[in-house]
Structure formats: structure tokens, C-alpha cells
Amino acid sequence: MKIFSLVQGLATGLLMLALDVITHEYAHLLVGRALGLKTIGPYWSPELLAPAVGYDVSEWSWQLTLALYSGGLVAAVPLFATYFLLVSKGLVTRNRMWWSLSAWIWMLAFYQAGQGIIEGAYHDMYIARHLAVFYAQVAMVLLGAVTFGAMHWRDVEDYLRRKGHVRN
Numbered sequence: 001m002k003i004f005s006l007v008q009g010l011a012t013g014l015l016m017l018a019l020d021v022i023t024h025e026y027a028h029l030l031v032g033r034a035l036g037l038k039t040i041g042p043y044w045s046p047e048l049l050a051p052a053v054g055y056d057v058s059e060w061s062w063q064l065t066l067a068l069y070s071g072g073l074v075a076a077v078p079l080f081a082t083y084f085l086l087v088s089k090g091l092v093t094r095n096r097m098w099w100s101l102s103a104w105i106w107m108l109a110f111y112q113a114g115q116g117i118i119e120g121a122y123h124d125m126y127i128a129r130h131l132a133v134f135y136a137q138v139a140m141v142l143l144g145a146v147t148f149g150a151m152h153w154r155d156v157e158d159y160l161r162r163k164g165h166v167r168n
């Protein structure tokens with residue numbers, strides 16, 4: 001039963017990640033097209049080691065800027081929405097599997113929001129794979145972890161208390 005719950009949690013977490021990546025790339029694609037940009041892909045980028053969408057443009061424009069921002073910012077929305085749905089259904093506090101899954105979703109949402117800003121505002125650094133971009137990505141995930149921990153640390157204490165590990 002516990003193994004099943006663990007496998008179920010991991011599978012759901014990976015599925016969320018896959019859906020999230022698809023949402024990110026299709027946001028680039030659809031927003032780009034809606035703004036009249038010629039899009040390339042989605043394709044696998046060996047440089048970024050991730051799926052990517054390109055734009056066949058010769059000069060900078062506000063449409064391009066918006067399309068670059070859109071991937072991460074759009075992808076963050078369903079993740080935040082899923083987290084708040086889980087909270088409203090009381091699932092975050094149900095057990096460790098749901099708690100971990102919610103933490104994962106919350107951290108992914110932070111990562112995506114940061115990624116949207118990085119790709120939009122710091123596009124040249126992102127394409128050049130500047131080390132500061134990597135630090136910013138790690139910082140966003142850590143910020144997600146810290147805020148989730150601050151909001152839901154009590155749940156862990158509750159589990160332990162329920163299991164009799166904490167006496168008071």
C-alpha cells in the first residue's frame with residue numbers, strides 16, 4: 001500500500017512535469033502565432049537539453065518580447081491553480097504523498113514563473129547559458145521550497161504527532 005502510494009505520487013509528479021513542459025512550449029507557440037510571429041517547432045534543443053519553440057524574426061519587437069515571457073508565465077498559472085485546488089480539497093494535509101506532490105507543484109510553479117521572467121527579460125543571458133541564469137533558476141526553486149515549508153511545516157508536525165513520534 002505504501003509502495004503503491006509512493007509510485008502513484010512519483011508518477012503523478014512526473015506527469016505534472018510533462019504537462020507543464022508541454023504547456024510552456026505551446027504557450028510560446030500559440031501566443032507567438034496569435035501575435036503574428038512565425039514560429040519554429042516545438043523541437044528538441046540539444047543546447048538547452050529541453051524542448052523549445054523558436055521564432056523566425058529578423059528584429060526585436062514587443063510581440064517577440066511577449067511571446068518569450070509567455071512560456072513560463074502561462075505554465076505557472078495551472079500549477080498555482082492546482083496547488084490552491086489541492087489546498088481547498090484538504091489534500092495537502094491528508095498524507096505525505098499529497099504533501100510532497102503539493103510541494104513539487106508549488107516549486108514547479110515558482111520555477112516556471114521565474115523562467116518566464118528570465119526568458120523574457122534576460123533572453124540574451126538565457127540563450128548564452130549565463131551562469132547567473134542557472135543561479136536564478138535554482139533560487140526560484142529554493143524560494144518555492146522555503147515558502148511551501150513556511151506554509152506547511154505544521155502539517156509535518158501533525159503527521160508525526162498522529163503517528164506518536166511527538167508528545168506534547
Ligand SMILES: [Zn+2]
Nearest residue numbers: 028071072119
Ligand atoms: Zn520558454
